[in-house]
Amino acid sequence: MSGSQKKLGARHKARKRAVDFLFEAEARDLDPVNLAAERVELSGKDDAVAPVNPYTVTVVTGVAENLDRLDRVIADHLQDWTIDRLPAVDRAILRIAVWELFHATDVPPVVAVDEAVELAKELSTDESPGFVNGILGQVVL
Numbered sequence: 001m002s003g004s005q006k007k008l009g010a011r012h013k014a015r016k017r018a019v020d021f022l023f024e025a026e027a028r029d030l031d032p033v034n035l036a037a038e039r040v041e042l043s044g045k046d047d048a049v050a051p052v053n054p055y056t057v058t059v060v061t062g063v064a065e066n067l068d069r070l071d072r073v074i075a076d077h078l079q080d081w082t083i084d085r086l087p088a089v090d091r092a093i094l095r096i097a098v099w100e101l102f103h104a105t106d107v108p109p110v111v112a113v114d115e116a117v118e119l120a121k122e123l124s125t126d127e128s129p130g131f132v133n134g135i136l137g138q139v140v141l
Contacts, residue, residue: 014053015096015115018060019123022092036060062099070098077138089124090132097136109140 021039025032036057043049063070074094075083083091097116100107113136120128 010053011055012115012118014055015059016119016122017050017053017056018063018096019089019092019119021056021060022063022095023088026088026092031064032060033064059096059099062103063095066099066103067095070095070102073098073102073139074135077135087124087128090120090128093119093124093128093132094135097132098139101136101139113137113140 021036022032024030025035036052039049040052040057043051071083074091078086086094093116096119097112100112100115101109104112113133116136117129117133120132124132
């Protein structure tokens with residue numbers, strides 16, 4: 001099945017790393033674009049630091065540049081909830097998926113949603129995949 005093969009693909013790993021960078025930048029109050037750039041530079045100097053996929057940098061930069069709009073779209077689809085109350089990892093996953101839905105013309109909407117749900121399964125709570133899927137399902141409509 002192509003879906004399960006894709007989970008291990010470079011783009012999936014790039015999205016997962018983007019979640020990590022967005023999460024870390026928020027937790028440490030850093031600029032996520034600068035954080036990604038530092039990691040790219042560091043990976044060039046230190047073999048112990050994993051190389052950063054260019055798509056990770058594209059996603060992190062896209063999310064950072066469009067953050068207010070992305071957050072408005074997400075907030076518009078939250079019921080009895082605010083974006084600030086979401087777990088930080090879910091916030092990062094939703095921001096990436098909504099950015100892909102609006103800006104990544106080479107990523108079909110179903111792929112953006114499936115990837116976000118998969119990341120939520122890997123990185124967040126048991127409720128998160130269904131929650132992420134529900135929010136993104138409304139955004140796609």
